Amino acid sequence: MGSLFRSEPMCLAQLFLQSGTAYECLSALGEKGLVQFRDLNQNVSSFQRKFVGEVKRCEELERILAYLVQEIHRADIPLPEGETSPPAPPLKQVLEMQEQLQKLEVELREVTRNKEKLRKNLLELIEYTHMLRVTKTFVRRNVEFEPTYEEFPALDSDSLLDYSSMQRLGAKLGFVSGLIHQGKVEAFERMLWRVCKGYTIMTYAELDESLEDPETGEVIKWHVFLISFWGEQIGHKVKKICDCYHCHIYPYPSTAEERREIQEGLSTRIQDLYTVLHKTEDYLRQVLCKAAESVYSRAVQVKKMKAIYHMLNMCSLDVTNKCLIAEVWCPEADLQGLRRALEDGSRESGATITSFMNTIPTTETPPTLIRTNKFTEGFQNIVDAYGVGSYREVNPALFSIITFPFLFAVMFGDFGHGFVMFLFALLLVMNENHPRLSQSQEILGMFFNGRYILLLMGLFSVYTGLIYNDCFSKSVNLFGSGWNVSAMYSASHAPAERGKMALWNDSVVRRSRVLQLDPSVPGVFQGPYPLGIDPIWNLATNRLTFLNSFKMKMSVILGIIHMTFGVVLGIFNHLHFRKKFNIYLVSVPELLFLLCMFGYLVFMVIYKWLVYSAETSRAAPSILIEFINMFLFPTTATSGLYAGQPSSSSSLVLESLWAQEAALGVHLLSTCSGCCWPSPRCPCPCSSWGSRSSCCGCTTGAAASGSAGGYTLVRKDSEEEVSLMGSQDIEEGSTPLEDGCREVTCEEFNFGEILMTQVIHSIEYCLGCISNTASYLRLWALSLAHAQLSDVLWAMLMRVGLRVDKTYGVLLLLPVMALFAVLTIFILLVMEGLSAFLHAIRLHWVEFQNKFYVGAGTKFVPFSFRRLSWKFSDDRA
């Protein structure tokens, strides 16, 4: 619990890694994921760092592995993706591994190249056979449709019939035949026509089956064509055009016998090729199967190795070049673990000198670490989405665990809907170990990650639904209503009493459309309903008026409590950061302002609830008027809520105004105190101003003197801080390292700037209080919207379905029920739930957190192998 209230204390540690053991130490650290490394070589570009060679080698290995995975996928061999994650390979094995992989790659490339060559050959032969088969029909067709070519009798039909007749004519008839992509046929034909000016005849037909393109491997439709032409010159052009359109050209047999011979030869060659190809593929498969066994663990190992070298690149070398120095952020609780990991690493590498660490004080703000479990994670995520908390700041996530689902439920108050949501969340929680759920993406993944939020939201909705007495827009009469209708009849009262009260008799009941129950009549109102709102209101025509008034007041009360709580949390922050003056000068005026104005409003609401009963209700003053009057300082006497109210309320206004002004003025003071608050308890501000400037001077001096590298600079800075701290400790006598003075940064102390910030801040707070209170009215508005929407759904669907008479009603009710369920889930649960969720988030982020939360931290990102992705799909992307 404590760890959720504030982020964990961090310390900056220096690791002295002996160069022989650095790799093993980092491997051990990566397995545990304890520390966050700081980049000490920020001004060194990526290719000038020390371990670039090693990183490149890892990249080379990754490339080979990606190639292997690609080939394995292509061969449809299942890849074992184990859960185990083998440790990073020892340095001795790396070379061996690299050799193995390279050999494997060379072998694989050769086999696949052979395979591709064979395959291409085979495809070409198949294409050739197809072409021969199809072109045979061309020739025959030409014979059959001789009349169509009447204009050029000498050109085609004759010549095709008889080769020798062509020679007689003294010209040479040539044929070019082949295959062409389907999409290019038309352009091809046009180009032929233009270039050869019509001295060619092209016949083409579509091939029934799609064939693979030997070059690209795509499966596409092809056209077989046959061009007949006259003369050498045109022949050359035709061939060039064919080249241009990437046609696959095959020799065209001149006689039928030749064609048959070629076809026979082709079929035998295809047979041969098939067998050879099969053998090659079998061998390839064997190789790949063997590779597939180890490829997963190797990929993991290489990734770990690469991560280690990336981290080592962030370290700086010490003067003697013998050890690497790393600076890490480490949670104080994990320091022991860190030491042990270093020892383990050193032992593993068998080094004589072990690597060691020591903590160093620092002025820099450490990263924020808040350990979460699966339950608190979702809530922490909501807070982090606004901004990661500053170091050691009060963490609102702890309180959000209850307030968030509660505020959501106020807007989503429906017993039935809440229960459905609860059941859904429970289902997710029960099956949370199911692998398909935990790896689900997109929308389901979102629901899954927020399952505990959903669970609590459902539970709280059940509770508020009970309070609102809403179950799918209907009320449930559990305990029996507190109102008695029969008591309103004049017959049930003694004659003496009848005169005073407006009672009912038969004629009244018969004539009037609306009847009013009067709680001041004895026996009509028998006391409040035990839990929530009386179900009889469901029948009343003024139900909405009643609920609106109730919900409006409730949302203001909840809002004020929520905001006050936020301001109080601010006090914890000031206490922790040793800014006592901020409590007196900021938090107290803020509280005073809030409570005197809106706290008093809440008081009036509750007071009116308690004091006025049914009998005296007609004399009750309006709170709204009272509240407005409070600011107008009425001179004429009005009847207030209680005796002496006018004076007390105006004094409250004065007080709150004073608080407002005080807050403003006092903010100024608080800024002044930053430089000249003369208090013995607080030596830090005045000394800090002085020391700060000297400190800055020193560091800039150190930088200017040009002493090498970033690292010495950091150290020097921190050493000075130590001496500074020491002097302060003597003055203050407090424990070192843990006090607020360390928060002091080396910024320029600018009085005017701080003054402006504080003025703006206090004005913003005062205006914000009013607008934020109004903002909490969204609680009422959304719960009203939700109740009305579910009411409409009931009236439009179920009531219609239930009104139909018995015989058809049964048949009708089934689809009506189904539609009702679907609409309930999609509109009321998903859509309304989403909007209530968003508004609850807003109320937390804006109205609650701006009272105390800065959220200007950085997240602690430990160097951990668990954060690497082991998926192969990433490799291929």
Next chain:
Amino acid sequence: MLGSAELCFNVDHGYLEGLVRGCKAGLLTQQDYLNLVQCETLEDLKVHLQTTDYGNFLANQTNPLTVSKIDTEMRRKLCGEFEYFRNHSLEPLSTFFTYMTCGYMIDNVILLVSGALQKKSVRDLLGRCHPLGRFSEMEAVNIADTPSDLFHAVLVETPLAPFFQDCMSENTLDELNIEVLRNKLYKSYLEAFYNFCKDHGDVTAEIMCPILEFEADRRAFIITLNSFGTELSKDAREALYPTCGQLYPEGLRLLAQAEDFEQMKRVVDHYGVYKPLFEAVGDGSGGKSLEDVFYEHEVKMNVLAFTRQFHCGVFYAYTKLREQEMRNIVWIAECISQRHRTKINSYIPIP
């Protein structure tokens, strides 16, 4: 007055404009160049480029890395982006893109024709063609012997066809004629592009017209410079000048009469825009070449194009800037691989 561009541009082209502005933000910064210049080997260059927008575009290249590999991959990346823009564009932006590719297509056609003249293999030449100017009939270019053949047989269906009107007179394709052909094509191309932008109006015209005017004038200068000492007559030279630039008509006529660089400079003195450019040219080894000066001016204009919104010019400007960046990287890479580090800093900085 509120032009119509502000109102409707985003309906059709807003997405692409946003995209291209994002791409422009990915251009290498001054810091990147400083780091690149420090590289010792091409491997270092690759490592550094990985940290920029180029990403791991060289990841699949096997060792050893060469400059041409880097160049090809960079071109492929640019081409991919351009194709994406083009595939998602609507009129009139898609016509604008077609115009943009025409320039590259002309270069490719000329490259292929002159290659065929020198009996180089088509496959070799295709590799050297710019991918942005690729078109399906391209490979058939070498079956033509005369420009009219070229036009009728090959280019009649391509976007280049309209530019061919003036080029039918030459009968043979020898080396000089090819150059003349290129310049004539470019002339009509630039004029057509200029008119298109002008007709489009709005911000596009305001941005693109100055860029194209500069392009036209630059061509005029370079034609003049290259024709010194060749057998090209002065009238023929004047016929090659694109007439959409600021030099038209007086400047071009004077330029046609110029006989050496000094005379050219005297012509330029009348034009405020180009005078400082010619003055910046260093003589001999010390200063920049005229080409570099022109490049710098072009970069400046292209960067300025990004200051206006709702126009097509950003696409042109982005492509040109990316090309300049590629030239810079190739220059640096060449300097590194040839160990010729003294001139490594003379790339054209893109602000």
